[in-house]
Amino acid sequence: MENTQYISAYLAGYLRDMGAKPELFELLSGTSPGDMFIPNSAQIAALNIVPQLGFHDFRLMPKDGLIVATAVDERNPGALERLYEIETFCWKKRPIINLYATSERQGLSPEMASRSTTHIDGFRIDTPSGSYEYGSDRIKLYPNQRLLASLIIDPNVARALGSGSGMVVVNSYTASGVLIGGRIEAPSGGDQAILASFRECL
Structure with missing residues (x-):
């Protein structure tokens, strides 16, 4: 009994450290010795396996x-x-995407954020309905802070971005060492939180 408790605590701790949901241990423990728990694709995602x-x-x-x-x-x-971090919202009837670094230290330098010296010339949004390019008039860059950029997009692009997986990429026309981009993975049917954040703009 003592060994069983020790092994159970060890396995539960290991699964937690690996980022799996606690329910995974319950499902594993509840499987009989002569059987094996084999998660389906929905459980793999839901349990963070x-x-x-x-x-x-x-x-x-x-x-x-x-x-x-x-x-x-x-x-x-x-x-x-x-x-x-990616943040979406509606401001003055315009859909906005804010992009953040982990800390101010990893933000943009004044040279990277200044319109006169930056090599950033716009951004691209990839959605299930196509790719959309925007120029420098639709992006605001921020120096010396966690907030990297604010992107102003059109309502149809906001709707498309909330309707399925997509990509946000800030464009740099040189090898400047500035990379700002990430993939948005939406559940089936789209991301309802993104759509709700844009609701006043759509």
Whole structure:
């Protein structure tokens, strides 16, 4: 009994450390010794057995009098890639996407954010209904802070982005070391939180 308790605690801790949901241990423990728990594809995602890549599970929350949808992807930032969090909302009837780094230290330098010296010339949104390119007049860059950029998109693009998986990519026309982009992984039927955050703009 003592060994069983020790092994159970060890396995539960291991699954937790690996990011799996606690329900996985219950399902494993509830399977008879002569049988084997084999998760289906829905359970693999729901129990976080294989972590989802990209920005997913957007949450609605209030912020500065607005309703925003936000998601983080701890795996996205890298040596050059800065994007850690994506936020969507409607401001003055315009759909906006805010892009954030993990910290101010990983934000943009004044040279990267200044219109006179930046190599960033716009952005691209990939959606199930197509790709949409925007120029520098639709992007605002921020120096020395966690907020990297605000992207102004059209209502039809906002609707398409909320309707399925997509991609947000900030364009740099040189090898400047500026990478800002990430994939949005939506559940079947689209991401309802993203659509709700854009509702006043659609």
